[in-house]
Amino acid sequence: MTVALKLDRLKSILSESGSAVIALSGGTDSTFLASVAAEVPGLRMMAVTVSTPYMFSSEVDEASRFCSEKGIAHRQAGFDIPPSVALNPPDRCYLCKKEVMKAISSVAKEEGYAFIFDGTNADDLLDYRPGLRALAEEGIRSPLAEARLTKDEIRALARVAGLEVADRPSNTCLLTRFPHDTEIKPADLRKAGEAERILKEAGFSGARLRVHGELVRLELMREQFELIALSETRMAIAAALKKLGYRYITIDAEGYRSGSMNKTTKE
Numbered sequence: 001m002t003v004a005l006k007l008d009r010l011k012s013i014l015s016e017s018g019s020a021v022i023a024l025s026g027g028t029d030s031t032f033l034a035s036v037a038a039e040v041p042g043l044r045m046m047a048v049t050v051s052t053p054y055m056f057s058s059e060v061d062e063a064s065r066f067c068s069e070k071g072i073a074h075r076q077a078g079f080d081i082p083p084s085v086a087l088n089p090p091d092r093c094y095l096c097k098k099e100v101m102k103a104i105s106s107v108a109k110e111e112g113y114a115f116i117f118d119g120t121n122a123d124d125l126l127d128y129r130p131g132l133r134a135l136a137e138e139g140i141r142s143p144l145a146e147a148r149l150t151k152d153e154i155r156a157l158a159r160v161a162g163l164e165v166a167d168r169p170s171n172t173c174l175l176t177r178f179p180h181d182t183e184i185k186p187a188d189l190r191k192a193g194e195a196e197r198i199l200k201e202a203g204f205s206g207a208r209l210r211v212h213g214e215l216v217r218l219e220l221m222r223e224q225f226e227l228i229a230l231s232e233t234r235m236a237i238a239a240a241l242k243k244l245g246y247r248y249i250t251i252d253a254e255g256y257r258s259g260s261m262n263k264t265t266k267e
Contacts, residue, residue, distance in 0.1 A: 003153050010147040011040055019044035020115040021108040023101070023140070024067070024074070026059030028165045029151070030119030031066055032158045033144055037117075038072050048107050050100045051078040053186045054085075054174040056193060062165075077103040081184060090180050096173070097131035101138040116140050123151045169206035172258075178211050179261055191244050198240045203227055208256055214247035219256040 001009075014020070014037050022037055024030045024047040037045045049063040060076065067074035084095045101116070108116050118135060120142035125132070135142065144154065151170075158166035174189045177196075188211070195209045195216070204224050210217040218237075220228060228234055228251060238249045252260075 001148060003149075003157065006147045006149050006153065007036075007157060010036060010143055010149065013143045013146055014040045014043055014045075014117075017043065017115045017117075019113045020117050021045070021104060021111070021113045022047045023104050023116065023118040024049045024063045025119065026056075026063035026066075026165075027119065027171065028158060028163075028168050029121050029144060029154055031063070031163060031165045032154050032161070033117065033119050034067070034072060035070065035158075035161055035163060038070050044113070046073040046075060046107075046111060046113065048075045048077055048104045050103050051076055052096075052100075052173075053081055053189050054096075054184070056171070056174070058197075059171070066165075075107055077107055079103060081186065085175070086184055088175055088178055088180055088182050088184050091130060092175055092180075094130040094134050096175070097134035098138065101134060101140055105138060117143050120145050121151050121154055122148045176259070176261060177209050191246075195241055195244055195246070198237065198244075202233065202237055204237075206256065208260075210252070210261055211246075215250060216241065216246045216248070217250050217252045219252045219254075219260065221256055225255070 020037070020043070022030065022034045022045060024034050026049065034047050037043060047063070047067050049060050051057070051060045064074060064076070066072075079099065082095065082099050085092050085099070089095070104116055116139070118140050120129075120132065120135065121144045125145055155166050174192050175184060177192045178184055178188070192209055192211055196207070199207045199209065199218070204220060204227070206221050207224060208219040210219060218228070228237075241249050
């Protein structure tokens, strides 16, 4: 099936729904979905973004700004770290997704929307995604996956649509920066988030900070190793991260790997 046919299928799914809430994280997939939905005639839709201490506040802000620019009705829902997630168990993605979708479902029910859509794409169905089970249990639909749109196709369509998020690196919540079965406190999450902001502003977009107590590992993209090799850059980052309270700053020789903090599963 061509990309054009897949896009037509996506629009048909959205149109046939009548009304829907879109779970808008601020990432490429959900932003593209909301953008397409906003142009579907007759569709009553709202975007809902959930804010938690382990999500990036910048993404919540960007989601709000996007909806304002596009004239999309937008609501924010939020909650503290759920007790089931606070110890960062191996199934934290499933537990977190359950809480997020319950919060969005509450808004959808309150406002009288028929469906809840999320940004899961066709590629996600081929990977290990614990959150998919939570989506099924909560009755959440994934129009991008139903239309068989892949990540690369979504990025290409987002570029054509002029969306700023088209080439934004995929991201995961801040819980993935800590080992499983580690008690997570809001202050730890804020510090890790600030550290990754420092990395991004220094030119290391997409890099990950992995926290092991006072020691942190920097997982960089392959093309970023030359930049970190510069003594001035390396020392500036080390100084900034130590100022946050980290004592040892290390660079992971293997570079960025998705799910490298997981015990026996892969994100």
